[in-house]
Amino acid sequence: MFQPEAVPSGGAMSASLRPLTIGVIAIITCAAFEAMAVVTAMPAVAAELDGVSSYGLAFSMYLTASLLGSVLGGIWSDRRGPRPALASGLGLMVAGLAISGTAPAFWIMTSGRAVSGLGGGFMIVAVYVIIARAYPQRMQPVVFGWLAAAWVVPSLIGPYISGVLAEQASWRWVFLGVAPVVVAAFLLVWPRTAQLAVPRQGGPLDSAARGRVAMGLLLAAGVFAAQFALTRIAADGFADPVPAWLLVVLGVAGTAAAAVAFPRLLPAGTVRLAPGLPSVIATRGLLTVTFFGAEAFVPLMLVSARGLSASTAGLALSAAAIGWSAGSFVQARVSFRRQWLLVIGASLLSLCIGGLALAAAAQVPFWVLVVVWSAAGFAMGLTLSSTSVLVLKLSPPHEQGRNSAALQLSDQLGGVIGTAGAGGLFALLRDPEAPGQVPVFVAIWLALCVFAVVGIVAGLRATRGDRDPLPATSETRKVPFQE
Structure with a gap:
């Protein structure tokens, strides 16, 4: 099995590690470009699909699903290694991008964002575990420095490219155009991860793992409920007192659920x-x-x-x-x-x-x-x-x-x-x-x-x-x- 200490002294860009390093950077670059581009394109999306009143849900759905994906991806990576979480994350992210890019209605587009968010949560945790197991500790600060640098170019050109696509072609290409690049990045990473050691073989989830899954679901549900209630109140106000108060109750309950679940998903x-x-x-x-x-x-x-x-x-x-x-x-x-x-x-x-x-x-x-x-x-x-x-x-x-x-x-x-x-x-x-x-x-x-x-x-x-x-x-x- 591959051991980090066996990595050649050439560093993270040595011949044996170069495809993995480039692939990991490419995955983060794709995530960064999507984040910056979607923000720019979303006004055009909301206008065409009549979703201005639910504008915030396009972002909160992604976030809520990514919270759950992070929890599940962490459990999966510890039990089976990072490969299953990485592959599942890729499939979900590409599917979500396709759903959003072809959506005929705003609620379908937000559903696609949720699918992408779930995949993104899987992938980012898998990337962290890959870095932990493929690179010795002396290289990890450099790799994380490169991952941060991977946000620079998308931050500078992502909004511009997204704006041009939305104005000159269609906002749909902002979603559809990212998917092939994500697949290409995955293909660079995947072969190298085959040799990563798995510290614990999988099996039935123990009580602690099942508890984390339950808390992850509770956290995601609580965050979604709180943000949905806040979005609807902001859009509709208190013109209709009964639904408004129901939304207030939903928001308070969601906040309470998130407050209960979140600390239980962190180290004691x-x-x-x-x-x-x-x-x-x-x-x-x-x-x-x-x-x-x-x-x-x-x-x-x-x-x-x-x-x-x-x-x-x-x-x-x-x-x-x-x-x-x-x-x-x-x-x-x-x-x-x-x-x-x-x-x-x-x-x-x-x-x-x-x-x-x-x-x-x-x-x-x-x-x-x-x-x-x-x-x-x-x-x-x-x-x-x-x-x-x-x-x-x-x-x-x-x-x-x-x-x-x-x-x-x-x-x-x-x-x-x-x-x-x-x-x-x-x-x-x-x-x-x-x-x-x-x-x-x-x-x-x-x-x-x-x-x-x-x-x-x-x-x-x-x-x-x-x-x-x-x-x-x-x-x-x-x-x-x-x-």
């Missing part, structure tokens, strides 16, 4: 910031709450308060993507204990969010805000790539899938909480007669900054765990990491 102690691995995963979630919640309102502030065009406002987001890639590049070359990168990244992000509030003033030049937000992207690249490396390093082989799934859940829900919370605060504070009020945006960013500050605490708690395990060998990889 994550919510209370226990030292070591739990705090690593908690840091990831806290920083995604901060960054994605703030980023959602950067273009809106620039357009409404400063009168910039949407394309000019998008430069700030492109700068953040470049900064993210630079941060990932730097983290791959550190020589000190990696947990301290979490503290450094969270501290820098908190300063950037505070700086964003100061730079929002009209007299501050636009380029200053671009620099501040690119530094925020640098902080995220530095920190999130490090959390990916640390989760694999601190996980025994038979828990790499489960803990990778927990990291993805923290990441995904962090983005949801950040954007939904910021959106709720915006709706509460904004004055419809003065949409460009800067103090409203400042209040949002300062509120989000609190999560980054807690992220500093979580990073410090992560440093208090046991020292990093010894470099992986065929012997040490059989010994579970003890907190």
Whole structure:
């Protein structure tokens, strides 16, 4: 069986690993392009298929299904290795893209997004497990740095290509055009994964695995119920009191279900910031709450308060993507204990969010805000790539899938909480007669900054765990990491 320590010294682009490395990067590039392109094309989709009132469901359905896919993919990868989850994820993602691209009605398109999301959840966890088992620990920071860099080009050209396709041809090609590229990336990865060791042979699910499946279903159902209720209330208001109150009950019940299920899918102690691995995963979630919640309102502030065009406002987001890639590049070359990168990244992000509030003033030049937000992207690249490396390093082989799934859940829900919370605060504070009020945006960013500050605490708690395990060998990889 293939062992990571047998990899030639040439690195991740050595002859034996090059197809796998290129394939993994291509898979992430496809996922990134789809994410950036779909956002751009969705207004055209909603207009043609009469789905404006259900616009948010196109995104929430993908997210909800990806949460479930991450949980199931983690269990499957730990029991059977990453190949079944990877193959199933590919099939589901391609099927979902085909359904969305040929949908005659908006509800069918959103169903396709759910199928794609389920496949995406399977695939991303499988990719993490492949990295854990195919590359020695010394190479993993570099690989995760490349995965972060894989988002740069889609972030720069994805919206433009999607817009051209939607305007000059059809929005359907935004979905259909990605599918063949995903298949090509899969074909590069698949042959190499045949030699990866499977630490635990499959069999009937034990009680713990069945419990995780049940909690995954409860989490997905809760998130969907809460977002569906919020979407319908936002679209229809309280004009009809009875359905409105039923939606409120549904939203509260969904939130409660998600709150019950989510902690049970994470390592014990994550919510209370226990030292070591739990705090690593908690840091990831806290920083995604901060960054994605703030980023959602950067273009809106620039357009409404400063009168910039949407394309000019998008430069700030492109700068953040470049900064993210630079941060990932730097983290791959550190020589000190990696947990301290979490503290450094969270501290820098908190300063950037505070700086964003100061730079929002009209007299501050636009380029200053671009620099501040690119530094925020640098902080995220530095920190999130490090959390990916640390989760694999601190996980025994038979828990790499489960803990990778927990990291993805923290990441995904962090983005949801950040954007939904910021959106709720915006709706509460904004004055419809003065949409460009800067103090409203400042209040949002300062509120989000609190999560980054807690992220500093979580990073410090992560440093208090046991020292990093010894470099992986065929012997040490059989010994579970003890907190």
